[in-house]
Amino acid sequence: MSMYPLILAFRSLGRNRRRTLVTSGATAFAGFLMIVYSALVAGMMRTMERSVIAFEVGDVQLHARGYRDDPDLYRRIDNATALADRLSKKESGVYAAPRLYGGALAAAHEASAGVEVRGIDLLREPRVTEIASAVWKGQWLSGEDPRGIVLGKKLARSLGVAIGDEVVLLGQAADGSMANDAYRVRGVLKSISERADQAGLFVTEAAFRELFTLPEGHHEIALTRGHATLETVESIALAETRGLPIEVATWRTIQPAIAKMIDNSMAGRVIMLLIFYSAIAMVILNATLMSVFERIREFGIMKAIGVGPWYIGRIVFFEVVLQSCFASLVAIVAGLPLALFLERHGWDLTALAGDMNIAGIAWEPVWYAFVDFETVALPILFLLVVVSVASLYPGVKAAIISPKEAIYQR
Numbered sequence: 001m002s003m004y005p006l007i008l009a010f011r012s013l014g015r016n017r018r019r020t021l022v023t024s025g026a027t028a029f030a031g032f033l034m035i036v037y038s039a040l041v042a043g044m045m046r047t048m049e050r051s052v053i054a055f056e057v058g059d060v061q062l063h064a065r066g067y068r069d070d071p072d073l074y075r076r077i078d079n080a081t082a083l084a085d086r087l088s089k090k091e092s093g094v095y096a097a098p099r100l101y102g103g104a105l106a107a108a109h110e111a112s113a114g115v116e117v118r119g120i121d122l123l124r125e126p127r128v129t130e131i132a133s134a135v136w137k138g139q140w141l142s143g144e145d146p147r148g149i150v151l152g153k154k155l156a157r158s159l160g161v162a163i164g165d166e167v168v169l170l171g172q173a174a175d176g177s178m179a180n181d182a183y184r185v186r187g188v189l190k191s192i193s194e195r196a197d198q199a200g201l202f203v204t205e206a207a208f209r210e211l212f213t214l215p216e217g218h219h220e221i222a223l224t225r226g227h228a229t230l231e232t233v234e235s236i237a238l239a240e241t242r243g244l245p246i247e248v249a250t251w252r253t254i255q256p257a258i259a260k261m262i263d264n265s266m267a268g269r270v271i272m273l274l275i276f277y278s279a280i281a282m283v284i285l286n287a288t289l290m291s292v293f294e295r296i297r298e299f300g301i302m303k304a305i306g307v308g309p310w311y312i313g314r315i316v317f318f319e320v321v322l323q324s325c326f327a328s329l330v331a332i333v334a335g336l337p338l339a340l341f342l343e344r345h346g347w348d349l350t351a352l353a354g355d356m357n358i359a360g361i362a363w364e365p366v367w368y369a370f371v372d373f374e375t376v377a378l379p380i381l382f383l384l385v386v387v388s389v390a391s392l393y394p395g396v397k398a399a400i401i402s403p404k405e406a407i408y409q410r
Helices: 004-013 017-057 080-087 153-159 194-199 205-212 230-240 256-263 265-294 296-304 309-345 373-390 392-399 403-407
Strands: 060-064 095-108 111-120 135-138 148-151 166-172 178-189 200-204 220-224 246-250
Touching (some): 017 256, 017 265, 017 373, 060 230, 080 095, 080 220, 080 230, 095 153, 111 153, 153 194, 178 200, 178 205, 194 200, 200 205, 256 265, 265 392, 296 403, 309 392
Antiparallel strands (some): 060 246, 095 111, 095 220, 135 178, 148 200, 166 178
């Protein structure tokens, strides 16, 4: 007896096949779009996090106390190389790299620009970030080319330089003397962040120390978490620096706008699903109401012979659920392959995105999706819930109908 409402609901769907197909098709199309949308949003968030961590910031950073508030050439971490080696845990993939920072004026041809000179440890930096793979033109830094420099994309454009051109750096050294030397452009980076694009000038650690007369100390130590959690790496850094005038910060503290955007991405997806599915719910509601009014005499007769309102309400509910399940299956069959394709090949938006950045982080012109259980299950779950809610009113309408009025309904 309990299966009869389901059987009757299945038979009822075949009465007006065109309406059933149109309603199911619209629902399936909505589910298809939301699966792809969910995968693209998840991919964008993962790409943004990777851009922050893999190309520049790292997972955790250490600075001398007060350096982040007031970057200063003289505010340094002593014995930073030894500390970086202690922080590195090869078994868990945690590595650390010390860095140097200094301000200077770069001049080439008749153009000039303020730059942030970054001294790179060529041995340790590749274990922490992937910045060496972000070279757009030319080559990355090399110990065999101490006068070679790598520039940010926008900085190279501002100075009007290309590979092989000469750039003169002018600044103040740590001993108070004038820091002045000429370098050759070895490479140009693709867009990785607004800061690096507009003012980033990368040199080897040895070249930095020679230019700024800085024999010892570093301004920053960056760590990558490897297989460990972010909290574990932060705890390791805090334990190793206990009692020292060093501040420890995760990438979430350094880039709060990006962290908040990633944290809020789930809420954004849920809101988008509710808005989009609300339109589909109206379609389901109207179609189901039409079906109920077409069978109002039938429902009246059923109630007249003793069929309860709960039984009739279940018939209407099961009609909507069956359509939704069929539509969900179609949405998964159509949406999942496209989402997997976009996860592997991406969506090339180079012509539209260009050098756009979000919260100071460069937008990757190829938009990759990310597919996991959540990106597929969330749109389908919301679809079933919203559509089921939309079936309540038609179901109640059919359940409370008066047998006397229904039988004489024309």
